[in-house]
Amino acid sequence: MIAAFIDNMRLALGTFRANPLRTLLTLLGIVIGVATVITMMALLEGLRLKVNKDLSQLGANVFRVEKWPSGFNLGGRPNWQRISKRPALTLADRKAIAEQCPSVRVTSASSGQPGQKVATAHTESQANVFIIGATPEYIDTAGIEIAEGRFFNDGDDSDGRRVAVLGPDVVDRMFPKVSPLGQEIRLRGRPYTVIGVLERRGKVLGMFNLDNMVFLPMQTYLGAYGKRRSVSINVQAHDQASMDKAQEEVTRVLRGRRQVPNEEESNFEISTNESTAKTLNELSNVVTAATFGVCLLSLLVGGIGILNIMLVAVTERTKEIGIRKALGARKRRILMQFASEAVVLSLAGGIVGLGLGYGLAFLGRWALDFPTAVPVWAVALSLVMSSGVGLVFGIYPAARAARLDPVEAMRSE
Amino acid sequence: MLIQLSGIERTYTVGTEKVHALRGVDLSIDAGEWVAIIGQSGSGKSTLMNVIGCLDTPTRGTYFLNGKDVARMDDDSLADVRNREIGFVFQNFQLLPRETALANVELPLVYRGVKAAVRHARAQEALVKVGLADRVHHRPNELSGGQRQRVAIARALAGEPSLLLADEPTGNLDSATGEEIIKLFTQLHEQGHTIVLVTHEPKLAARCPRAVRLSDGLVVADGPGKEVALISVAA
Ligand SMILES: Nc1ncnc2c1ncn2[C@@H]1O[C@H](COP(=O)(O)OP(=O)(O)OP(=O)(O)O)[C@@H](O)[C@H]1O
Ligand SMILES: [Mg+2]
Numbered sequence: 001m002i003a004a005f006i007d008n009m010r011l012a013l014g015t016f017r018a019n020p021l022r023t024l025l026t027l028l029g030i031v032i033g034v035a036t037v038i039t040m041m042a043l044l045e046g047l048r049l050k051v052n053k054d055l056s057q058l059g060a061n062v063f064r065v066e067k068w069p070s071g072f073n074l075g076g077r078p079n080w081q082r083i084s085k086r087p088a089l090t091l092a093d094r095k096a097i098a099e100q101c102p103s104v105r106v107t108s109a110s111s112g113q114p115g116q117k118v119a120t121a122h123t124e125s126q127a128n129v130f131i132i133g134a135t136p137e138y139i140d141t142a143g144i145e146i147a148e149g150r151f152f153n154d155g156d157d158s159d160g161r162r163v164a165v166l167g168p169d170v171v172d173r174m175f176p177k178v179s180p181l182g183q184e185i186r187l188r189g190r191p192y193t194v195i196g197v198l199e200r201r202g203k204v205l206g207m208f209n210l211d212n213m214v215f216l217p218m219q220t221y222l223g224a225y226g227k228r229r230s231v232s233i234n235v236q237a238h239d240q241a242s243m244d245k246a247q248e249e250v251t252r253v254l255r256g257r258r259q260v261p262n263e264e265e266s267n268f269e270i271s272t273n274e275s276t277a278k279t280l281n282e283l284s285n286v287v288t289a290a291t292f293g294v295c296l297l298s299l300l301v302g303g304i305g306i307l308n309i310m311l312v313a314v315t316e317r318t319k320e321i322g323i324r325k326a327l328g329a330r331k332r333r334i335l336m337q338f339a340s341e342a343v344v345l346s347l348a349g350g351i352v353g354l355g356l357g358y359g360l361a362f363l364g365r366w367a368l369d370f371p372t373a374v375p376v377w378a379v380a381l382s383l384v385m386s387s388g389v390g391l392v393f394g395i396y397p398a399a400r401a402a403r404l405d406p407v408e409a410m411r412s413e
Numbered sequence: 414m415l416i417q418l419s420g421i422e423r424t425y426t427v428g429t430e431k432v433h434a435l436r437g438v439d440l441s442i443d444a445g446e447w448v449a450i451i452g453q454s455g456s457g458k459s460t461l462m463n464v465i466g467c468l469d470t471p472t473r474g475t476y477f478l479n480g481k482d483v484a485r486m487d488d489d490s491l492a493d494v495r496n497r498e499i500g501f502v503f504q505n506f507q508l509l510p511r512e513t514a515l516a517n518v519e520l521p522l523v524y525r526g527v528k529a530a531v532r533h534a535r536a537q538e539a540l541v542k543v544g545l546a547d548r549v550h551h552r553p554n555e556l557s558g559g560q561r562q563r564v565a566i567a568r569a570l571a572g573e574p575s576l577l578l579a580d581e582p583t584g585n586l587d588s589a590t591g592e593e594i595i596k597l598f599t600q601l602h603e604q605g606h607t608i609v610l611v612t613h614e615p616k617l618a619a620r621c622p623r624a625v626r627l628s629d630g631l632v633v634a635d636g637p638g639k640e641v642a643l644i645s646v647a648a
Binding site: 004323331407 | 488503507508520523528
């Protein structure tokens with residue numbers, strides 16, 4: 001049994017060696033199928049791992065209340081016409097939450113203005129800086145930390161003081177040589193004094209830069225950029241256990257204040273680190289399924305290639321089969337010989353595809369600075385699938401070989 | 414009685430035409446006999462060998478091998494009989510072109526499930542017997558016709574079959590090598606192996622204890638080698 005297996009493996013590899021180029025070309029379908037799966041899964045898995053980390057932008061036990069659905073929460077089909085008519089979230093809403101929700105420990109508000117220029121007396125940045133107005137509690141609820149200096153205090157906010165906290169990229173750009181603390185920056189021509197610098201956080205998905213930001217106290221910001229802006233409210237519950245309760249309380253308070261009728265959906269959005277990650281994972285599942293669809297198609301093409309090359313092999317080697325049968329090979333042995341050959345070939349295609357997929361994933365990481373990680377299950381699955389294809393499409397030619405009549409087969413040339 | 418053929422017919426259908434290769438052969442061969450089969454080209458010698466070797470099934474007639482009705486055996490049991498009991502030397506060698514002489518000789522042992530080390534040793538030994546010790550790792554296309562024939566003989570011998578079926582085994586050999594092979598057969602005969610040998614050389618047939626003459630698919634003479642071979646000269 002084992003001897004027969006070893007013998008079959010040796011024969012299968014022998015054929016591959018005899019005609020590597022033709023074999024490889026026939027196996028292209030399988031190679032491409034497996035390479036596609038591996039590359040896509042590597043990208044998705046890398047994205048998922050990175051995103052789950054990146055998206056932890058909220059502090060522990062924090063959820064975020066917003067007027068708009070945030071980028072990742074686009075599950076379903078939002079009715080933009082209605083959403084655009086939603087009333088703004090205000091600082092008064094925040095105050096109400098703080099006062100009326102017993103499960104809430106602390107709240108903060110923030111609001112942002114993208115695409116701004118930062119200037120000093122000597123230099124000026126590109127118009128790509130994100131200006132955020134935030135209340136002092138923001139530092140506790142947004143998962144950010146101070147590297148140097150300090151964040152705002154209540155006095156900064158209530159008095160609308162012209163102070164700013166900078167992201168590290170802004171510091172690198174504006175103050176490459178000197179400490180930024182105590183220096184002056186200008187936004188839309190108005191001067192602000194730098195009182196703090198944030199810890200570096202990196203980019204979300206390698207795209208959205210969390211470090212290219214300037215924070216202003218909320219009142220200062222509203223004064224400069226317009227009072228009627230909607231704000232986002234970060235809410236921190238007392239602990240993990242009270243997260244759900246806190247969300248219920250906030251929902252109830254806000255529905256009341258915004259006069260949402262009982263039967264209607266809330267006209268604001270609540271997201272947590274988990275809910276964002278969940279939406280993203282669901283999205284990645286859809287992409288995974290689609291990838292497997294494509295992959296199955298190319299495996300089918302690959303399988304037909306196997307069928308073809310094995311039928312040719314059986315015809316070309318009719319004489320060999322006749323000799324083997326004449327000398328005592330049983331039907332099953334011949335069947336196994338050709339079936340294992342098909343499996344080995346197709347598995348070889350799978351392994352080449354695997355290598356190619358790894359290569360592409362690596363290239364993606366290196367050239368596009370995109371996170372990639374090949375998941376083990378995808379490797380296992382593609383190997384199983386490629387050998388499965390070999391078996392399914394190799395069995396018919398193998399059965400034909402096994403059925404040959406030895407005398408007739410030996411007469412063929 | 415090892416081989417018992419009665420009324421064996423073998424008819425090939427080519428298009429609408431029927432070719433009667435064997436037309437009712439009756440033949441019995443005892444264990445330990447050495448029988449030559451002679452006859453003109455196309456008289457049905459190879460066809461008869463295939464029937465005796467359980468490779469081909471007769472269109473009509475019965476064949477008992479070792480008391481067992483071959484017609485009642487399934488493909489796999491026939492494969493096992495060929496593998497364990499019969500050594501074939503085919504008329505045109507029938508070697509695997511992509512394998513070495515050694516691997517070719519090992520083939521029957523592979524299907525018998527003999528361990529690789531034992532297999533190598535026995536195949537090597539058989540190749541030495543036929544004088545091919547220095548061509549063990551050559552492929553058939555690197556060998557002369559006579560050498561290929563000797564590989565084919567070594568393959569038949571390696572399994573130490575009880576029944577050796579050889580179709581013109583000395584056809585491509587010079588007289589000296591041919592003589593070596595006949596000596597080998599004589600040895601095997603003395604050891605008790607049964608040998609059926611197809612030949613067109615009356616001289617060789619004359620040296621066999623028994624010869625059978627086929628003509629147009631029928632046995633026309635059966636007797637001591639000298640006599641049957643002589644008839645051929647007379648005819
Ligand atoms: N597969 C086949 N299909 C049709 N006819 C066949 C087939 N095999 C053999 N024959 C015919 O059967 C007859 C006997 O053939 P066979 O090969 O047994 O002759 P032979 O005695 O071995 O001849 P030789 O000495 O030339 O080898 C021939 O007429 C041959 O044409
Ligand atoms: Mg013949």
